[in-house]
């Protein structure tokens with residue numbers, strides 16, 4: 001399947017980092033991570049306090065995201081609210097295995113479960 005067959009996915013772009021870009025900038029924390037399939041932006045999931053992956057999809061107009069969790073390869077389209085199929089993206093496929101979820105280490109409150117959506 002040619003790469004251009006999948007709208008909103010660019011397999012050549014590496015992830016922006018190992019943690020949510022906005023949470024890292026603001027000193028926040030996340031539950032799980034999602035990767036924008038178009039520009040590589042790493043954001044936090046809908047269960048996380050700040051839901052930055054969804055905000056990025058809306059603001060940037062990049063609807064397709066892939067899980068950035070180890071062992072997860074699914075894609076989600078925030079515009080249609082439907083799962084979509086997609087190829088492996090530029091490595092790494094997930095955050096480092098020694099990075100905890102929720103994360104990052106040292107910034108997660110003890111009562112983190114009470115803050116999930």
Ligand SMILES: [Zn+2]
Pocket residue numbers: 020021022023028029030043044048050051052053
């Ligand atoms: Zn975030």
Ligand SMILES: [Zn+2]
Pocket residue numbers: 036037038039040041056060062
């Ligand atoms: Zn993006």
